[in-house]
Amino acid sequence: MPELPEVETVRRGLEPVLAGRRILRLEARRPDLRFPFPERFAERLEGRQVTALTRRAKYLLAAVEGGETLIMHLGMTGRFTIEDDRGPAALGQYVYGAGSDPRHDHVVLHLAGGGRITYNDARRFGFMVLVPPGELDKHPLMKGLGPEPLSTDFTAEVLARRAAGKKVNLKALLMDQRVVAGLGNIYVCEALHRARLSPERAASTLAAKSGAPLERTHALVAAIKTVLQDAIRAGGSTLRDYRHADGSSGQFQDNFAVYDRAGAACISEGCKGQLRRAVHANRSTFYCPKCQR
DNA sequence: ACTGTACCCTGTAGGC
């Protein structure tokens, strides 16, 4: 489900409820999601305070008292619901999905002072991992990640270096979390369209010939940053089952230029090409064959 | 070291 803007929206919704609160009881209603739950999962979290909730790529990171970090990934259909003892909306904050099925409520965090946070995930592609103190940076899930696209670490020079000599096309390049962390199918399509670059262009052609300016790469990096910022500002995208922190929908799906718009006309200035859907690595790619080169 | 494909799981939409 969620890419960087959706995960960031979820983080902003959960943070005021979770950060600074103590976990009274952790209820895992099955042995696993995508992976088995951590050893002694409940025991290691119960009685501890969550000191901060941050995000890295598409991961939520809950730092807990004692130095452990709970890494949470939402997979495709993961979502959190916040409730207090009066019901889901009573806190005025919740992250919920239309048609969410209680059979898929897999983890419940009961918070000291009342209230609980429930993780629901129909497809169970999400997972939770508990990392011992001091081991977060070297954890396999973290250490291979590329730069945060909205940070100053992510520049045209950095992207060009990572693209150099690669045979993959730009779609695959940007989907690779080792190259840049947090993009997914929607925002890769949207960023490539904004930069007017074809998803099928070879990554190796992104880096200009030696010495020449990195025009295309600059355009692409700028497109990635602006599309993510715009999407975060809109509260992410709502398709099918995603909702954000105050229960309303994200709005960015109304601003898709290409995603899920095959057959429609390209909205680029003076283009009017017909948008196309192609399949790469079993995932849909949407683009305009006329203005994206 | 890279690159591409199959697969994990459930729900839903659309064709017949």
Add this chain to the structure above:
DNA sequence: TGCCTACAGGGTACAG
């Protein structure tokens, strides 16, 4: 109505 297929904001384990 039902049945079947294709597809879905993700990542990983392989085979070549």
